[in-house]
Amino acid sequence: MEVASAVSEFMGYAVEWSPFQQNRLAVATAQHFGVIGTGQQCIFDVVNGQLVNVTTFSCPEGLFDCAWSECNPNHVVSACGNASVRLWDLSGQTPPRIFAEHTAEVYSVDWNLVSKDTFLSGSWDGTVKQWHPGRPSSIRTFQEHTGCIYSSRWSPHRAESFASASGDRTLRIWDQNAPRAAMCIPAHDHEVLTCDWNKYNPNIIATGSVDRTLRIWDLRSQRMLHCLKGHEFAVRRIKMSPHRETVVASAAYDTTVRVWDYAAVDNPLLFQFDKHTEFVLGVDFNLFVEGQLATCAWDNRTFVLQLPVPARGS
Template identity: 35%
Template structure:
């Protein structure tokens, strides 16, 4: 595709609002969409499988390949890091489902341990047999596809955990964000997680974070790890602000004790309403994308040129809340955005 032709390709899915979009880690043309009827308030869910079709002269199109129905809205989707045709979804009824896109109609596995909505799922790109889910019940659970139940439960927050993400640098580090306005980092190797002979992490959930960052006075809706700088994360939420944090003070003298801190390196004001999604570029250490309830997706630089603006681009064709954005893993300028208007856009930054 030609960078001089930034006209977005668009796909409309009538009746279903999009909550999340994810590019395949194996194929540069596969996209998954997590969707829900009636804006996710009540009704069915749908997983859309989409292909990006390059055209003549740098133009492109997106094509709906397949869709899967669920009894409740789907809030998030993550591709398997092990199997190119598998992916996991989280639903409003507290279930997780594993799908194989070579099969029709039904998931190949389902789990139901969360007592409330599952709002995020994330597949570890280091421990490739492990994925995580976070829920409005305040818990984060770790899973492997072969096991009939979760392998670890974290009592991460007292209220809704909007997102839980594995570190792309260290396999046992996990970050969470919540309605309580904090970002927490968990180290699964910490002595705080040791269990005795009569206990296990399934019946006695773990809860001790090694670092708590009071990132906002309002709800934190999203976070992401920088792909090039370990322990640098971005957060975003209801206060309309995107913040970049240096959390290297996680190296505590007492690893079993909770540390409160983290230094805010950069603040990125500009969105007019809550920021629903933040994601660092997988290709550049200083670029990130955001999606907001102000119906825009924006591209930012944390290290602009002298006299330049940190806000590089505003993508605003959505006519409802922009709920998700995702960078292509293979084409450094390509981004997908999705929203409650039932539209998927693929555009060039």
């Protein structure tokens, strides 16, 4: 069921719910498909069935991802097309901070869910960098991928662990204190565009690819447990549910958003949303409201959806 929707000036690239306010979300957008032009970091509140714009920050380049701070409810970081990361302050007390060390487009940002004091940026220059919001220079740089990095995600279980997904077709697992990846999994036969950790099991992670599939991996054996098929084009972003251990949402270039239960034997597809008319690049679960999703796409539209919540144990 559609709860609310909004139309932004530019095309949607990423959406993320606030970890502090259950009705607030950030949407990263870019002009002209992110190829040329500017970008906007939009902040919306869900109010009485409507998405109300709280504020919009403008950037001279397109924005490809965003992440809320885990320690300050007014801070959001954005991944920028000009190879920088920007930190915005919703309170207006401080000007935007710019973190500029990458040498190509930054395509991914993610805040540490456990330590809450650092964030990652993943770039088309093939590196992942770790930052502290109060320092102008990165803490560490991780360089091992041989292709663009599309996604970098902190583990929700271990403060020092993160994953990265790349155009080199691999998923890599890292320890922030080690210069080399702890694990390298040839995850797909085509570019790996997205990854996300299971919120209940530290050994389970999911990937999505240009090959149109989602794959669920057990890091202990480095083996694939499940392969979810159904999307007609590349899977651009996946998010694991914070409420159901085996539920995962996917956004794809076939203009659909799908929700799956990978433990279901006969039919893992739980839900399909078809109201977007362009590539869907963003999807996220609301931490506070079970079954609530936000989506964004190149049709400039952001949707908030409420899925039916099955009884526990069903």
